[in-house]
Amino acid sequence: MKTNNKILLSSALALAVVGIGDAEAKGKNKEKCYGVAKAGKNDCGGKGAGHSCSGEATKDAGLYDFLALPKGICAKLAGGSLKAGGDEEKKEEDK
Numbered sequence: 001m002k003t004n005n006k007i008l009l010s011s012a013l014a015l016a017v018v019g020i021g022d023a024e025a026k027g028k029n030k031e032k033c034y035g036v037a038k039a040g041k042n043d044c045g046g047k048g049a050g051h052s053c054s055g056e057a058t059k060d061a062g063l064y065d066f067l068a069l070p071k072g073i074c075a076k077l078a079g080g081s082l083k084a085g086g087d088e089e090k091k092e093e094d095k
Contacts, residue, residue, distance in 0.1 A: 032066040033074030034081045043068045046084035 034046065042057040042065035049057070049064035057065040061079050063086045074080040 029071050030068040031071050031074060031082060032084075033069045033077065034066045034084050035061050035063050035079045035086050036074070036077050037062065037065045037067050042066060048084060 032044075032046070037043070037057050038060050039057050039062075040055050042062070043054055044066060045051045045053070045056065045062075046064045046066060049062060051057075063081070064084050066084070074082055079086075
């Protein structure tokens, strides 16, 4: 992973963690955000992750691992997707 991507992912995750604490404190709704969890820091895994439990992600930004984030945050994160597996069309274009 390129250094810039690592910095963006780290920054996004830091902001997301702050957002999670705020959402829990205020009781806001959350959504599953795939593709942004660090290895071992996922909330759970979707179909295709090879597991279904918290903390079992084996790689950073796994497309089937998710974090529960306040609604609207996922769309602001680089690599974030509301669907397990991410945006298949976009992945094909990037190749």
